[in-house]
Amino acid sequence: MDILGNLPQVLFSGLAAGSVYALVALAMVIIYRTTEVLNFAQGDMAMMSTYVGLGLLVAGGLPFFWAMLGALAFAAALGAFSEFAFLRRAKEPTVLGLIIITLGIEMIVFGFASWKWGGDPRDLPTPLSPADVVVIGGVIMSYLELATIAISATTISALFLFLNRSKAGLAMRATQQNRAVARLMGIRVRRVEMGAWALAAVIGGIAGLLVGPATTVEPYMMWDPMMKGFAAAVLGGMTSLAGAALGGAIIGIIENLFGFYVSTAFKSVVPFAAILLMLAIKPSGLLARHYVKKV
Amino acid sequence: MTSLLRVENVDTYYGLIQALRGASLEVQAGGIVALLGANGAGKTTLLKTVMGLLEDQPDKGEIFFDGQPIHGRETEDIARRGIAYVxxxxxxFRELTVMENLKIGAYARRDAIGEDLEGIFRYFPRLLERRDQWAGTLSGGEQQMLAIGRALMSRPRLLLLDEPSLGLSPLLVQEIFDIVKSINTDGVTILLVEQNARMALSVASRALVMERGRFVLEGSAEEVAADPDVQEFYLGLATEESVKGFKRYRRKKRWR
Incomplete structure (x- = not known):
C-alpha cells in the first residue's frame, strides 16, 4: 500500500470530521465570549435538536429540508430558553456557578432524551447516503462528507458576516467587550445574551444534524464531537472565532493522520495531546489576540 | 418650568457603606453645571445612580428626567430617554474600530446617522484620520474624544461627563474643554464632574460642591469660585500664612 498516496484521502476525511468540530467549537466560543461561560450542555442540546429533527422527519412525515429547519428552530428556542430560565436566574453569579448550571442543563437534556427516546441507536435518513461517492484525483469523497464540509463552510462564513457587518452582530461584540458600557449605549444586553445562546444552539444543532447521518442518532452521539469541539476551541484560543474554525480543522486532520498511520485505538486521545502541547508552548491559543480585561 | 434632571434626597449604598446621603440636585436645560468635590465625595456615584448602573440603588429618593421618574429603571431605558454618560x-470598546464605536453610540436610533458622524468629525478631526483603527490603539486624549463623540451619537439632551481631563496633558485638557463648550452651545445640556476645579468653573454656568455624599454649596460659577472655602480647598488660593511661612489648616469647613 502506498503510504503517501493515501495522504490526500486521510486529509479529506479529517477535514470532513474537523468541520463538525469547528461548528461545535464556534458555538462554545460564541457563548464563552459573550458571557465567559463554558457551555457543557452544547453537545447534548445539539443531540436533542437532532432527535427533534428525526421525529419531524420520520414520525411527522415532513420533507427533509423542512424537518431540518424545524430542528434548528427548536435548537434556537432551546438555547434561548436555557439562558432565560436557568442562567439568568442566578443572582450575582460567579462564572464557576454558571458553568455548573450548564452541567445541570446537560444532565437534564441527556436524561430527558434517554427517557423519551431510549438508548437505541437510530438512523437519520438523508437524501445523501454515505454510500454515494465521487472520486476526484484518487480521493474517494462521499456526498455526505462533501455536504458536511460545504454546510460548515457556509455556516462559518455566514456567522462571520453576521458578526462583522450587521448591527446586531456589532451589538453582540460590544456586549462581549464591555457589558456595562453596552447598556449605556441603549443595548438591551440580556436580549443580546439570549440571542447569543440561541445562535450558539443553532450552530451546535447544525453540527448535530451533520453527525447524525454519519453515525447514528443516540443519546451519546454528541459526546465525542463535543469534546473534540471543546479541544478545538481551546486550541484556537477560546475567544477567537477564526481560531475555533481553524482548531476544528486541525484536530480533525491530526486525529485522522494518527489513526491512519499509527493506531486507531488511541485516535481519540491525540487531540488532547495536541492541547497539552499547545498549552505548554502558547497558552493563549493559536489565534487569540491579547485581550486586556479591565478588572 | 420643569428642570431637565431632578435628583431628590437620594441615598446610595455600596453594601454597608453609604456613598450618597440625601443628595438633591436640579439641572436646568441649557447650561453647563459643574460638580466639584474631593475624592470619595460621591460625584461618580451620583452619576452612576442617575444612570441606574448600581444594582438595586438608589436605596431611597427619587430621580426625574424631564419630569418623568427614572429611578429603578434599567440603564438601557434611561439611556434611550436621552441621557448619555461618558x-x-x-x-x-477597545476591539471595535473608531467608526464602529461611533455607530454603536447611535444603536438605539432608527434614523440616518451620516450627518451626526460629520458633526463628530468636525468637533474631532483626528477621529476621522483614525476611523478604521481599533479604539484600543488610540492615545488617551483620542480615546476621550471618541468617548464623547460616541455619547453624542445618541443625540442626547443631557450629557454626563465624568472627569474628562483625567490623565490628559494641559494642552489637551484645554482642547477638550473648548469642545465641551461648543457642544453645549449647540444645544446639549452638560453635567460635568471634574477634579480640575479651575477649568470646570471657567466653562460652567452653575456649580455645585459635594462632600461626604451630599451637596454643600450651590450657585452660579462666579459665586462658587468666589467662595473662600472653594478658593482655599479647590482652587488652592492661600489666603493667610503664619509668620514662619507654614500653612496652618486650622480653618473648619463649615458644612461638616
Missing amino acids: PEGREV
Missing part, C-alpha cells in the same frame, strides 16, 4: 476612564 464614564471615567473613557471605556471605549
Whole structure:
C-alpha cells in the first residue's frame, strides 16, 4: 500500500470530521465570549435538536429540508430558553456557578432524551447516503462528507458576516467587550445574551444534524464531537472565532493522520495531546489576540 | 418650568457603606453645571445612580428626567430617554474600530446617522484620520474624544461627563474643554464632574460642591469660585500664612 498516496484521502476525511468540530467549537466560543461561560450542555442540546429533527422527519412525515429547519428552530428556542430560565436566574453569579448550571442543563437534556427516546441507536435518513461517492484525483469523497464540509463552510462564513457587518452582530461584540458600557449605549444586553445562546444552539444543532447521518442518532452521539469541539476551541484560543474554525480543522486532520498511520485505538486521545502541547508552548491559543480585561 | 434632571434626597449604598446621603440636585436645560468635590465625595456615584448602573440603588429618593421618574429603571431605558454618560476612564470598546464605536453610540436610533458622524468629525478631526483603527490603539486624549463623540451619537439632551481631563496633558485638557463648550452651545445640556476645579468653573454656568455624599454649596460659577472655602480647598488660593511661612489648616469647613 502506498503510504503517501493515501495522504490526500486521510486529509479529506479529517477535514470532513474537523468541520463538525469547528461548528461545535464556534458555538462554545460564541457563548464563552459573550458571557465567559463554558457551555457543557452544547453537545447534548445539539443531540436533542437532532432527535427533534428525526421525529419531524420520520414520525411527522415532513420533507427533509423542512424537518431540518424545524430542528434548528427548536435548537434556537432551546438555547434561548436555557439562558432565560436557568442562567439568568442566578443572582450575582460567579462564572464557576454558571458553568455548573450548564452541567445541570446537560444532565437534564441527556436524561430527558434517554427517557423519551431510549438508548437505541437510530438512523437519520438523508437524501445523501454515505454510500454515494465521487472520486476526484484518487480521493474517494462521499456526498455526505462533501455536504458536511460545504454546510460548515457556509455556516462559518455566514456567522462571520453576521458578526462583522450587521448591527446586531456589532451589538453582540460590544456586549462581549464591555457589558456595562453596552447598556449605556441603549443595548438591551440580556436580549443580546439570549440571542447569543440561541445562535450558539443553532450552530451546535447544525453540527448535530451533520453527525447524525454519519453515525447514528443516540443519546451519546454528541459526546465525542463535543469534546473534540471543546479541544478545538481551546486550541484556537477560546475567544477567537477564526481560531475555533481553524482548531476544528486541525484536530480533525491530526486525529485522522494518527489513526491512519499509527493506531486507531488511541485516535481519540491525540487531540488532547495536541492541547497539552499547545498549552505548554502558547497558552493563549493559536489565534487569540491579547485581550486586556479591565478588572 | 420643569428642570431637565431632578435628583431628590437620594441615598446610595455600596453594601454597608453609604456613598450618597440625601443628595438633591436640579439641572436646568441649557447650561453647563459643574460638580466639584474631593475624592470619595460621591460625584461618580451620583452619576452612576442617575444612570441606574448600581444594582438595586438608589436605596431611597427619587430621580426625574424631564419630569418623568427614572429611578429603578434599567440603564438601557434611561439611556434611550436621552441621557448619555461618558464614564471615567473613557471605556471605549477597545476591539471595535473608531467608526464602529461611533455607530454603536447611535444603536438605539432608527434614523440616518451620516450627518451626526460629520458633526463628530468636525468637533474631532483626528477621529476621522483614525476611523478604521481599533479604539484600543488610540492615545488617551483620542480615546476621550471618541468617548464623547460616541455619547453624542445618541443625540442626547443631557450629557454626563465624568472627569474628562483625567490623565490628559494641559494642552489637551484645554482642547477638550473648548469642545465641551461648543457642544453645549449647540444645544446639549452638560453635567460635568471634574477634579480640575479651575477649568470646570471657567466653562460652567452653575456649580455645585459635594462632600461626604451630599451637596454643600450651590450657585452660579462666579459665586462658587468666589467662595473662600472653594478658593482655599479647590482652587488652592492661600489666603493667610503664619509668620514662619507654614500653612496652618486650622480653618473648619463649615458644612461638616
